[in-house]
Amino acid sequence: MLQKNRKGALVDLVGIINRGSEVVLENNAANHLRRCAEALVSAASAYEGFGVVAASPQAERVLGAAMMLAPKMHGYSDGPSIVFDINYASGTLLARAARRLRDRGNASPLIGIVLNPLIDANTEIVVTELDCVHVESRRALLRQKDQCGVDRVAIFGRG
Known part of the structure; x- marks a missing residue:
């Protein structure tokens, strides 16, 4: 289903919804969830x-994994805060989460971070309630090529 956006460009709404759903389902795999969590940790380290x-239930899952990777990361929302979501299409979830923070009295800087823009990523993303929106690649590498490590560990027990 093609729809025109505010600028008159055609947008494939069904395609956007399908791509967003695929990204959420990918996080059922531990390696994808870890990559998203690492991308969030990387982006948040600048702040x-x-x-x-989290701006959505799907973002809460990634945020929980990120907090395990980076124990200093916290969810306090009464000061400078990052409003995080996995997917970005229109900014509604980011705006609602930011509005809730503002309504609770948070007058500090609010930064948006998204991992997967479902629209043209070449244009700047602006959400009125946020000071800026940062798009971070969700395809962060698990480790450098020269580093060793284990991606998955299987534990077998007697049951």
Whole structure:
């Protein structure tokens, strides 16, 4: 289903919804969830001391994994905060989460971070309630090529 956006460009709404759903389903695999969590940790590291607030239930899952990878990451939302979501199509979820923070009295800087823009990523993303929106690649590498490590560990027990 093609629809025109505010600028008159055609947008494939069904395609956007399908791509967003695929990204969410990918996070059922531990390696994909870890990559998203690492991408969030990487992006949030530029905003030291900021709390991180999930804008959607899917973002909460990634945020939980990110907090395990980076124990200093916290979810306090009464000061400078990052509003995080996995997918970005129109910014509604980011705007609602930011509005909730503002309504609770948070007058500090609010930064948006998204991992997967479902629209043209070449244009700047602007969400009125946020000071800026940062798009971070969700395809962060698990480790450098020269580093060793284990991606998955299987534990077998007697049952």
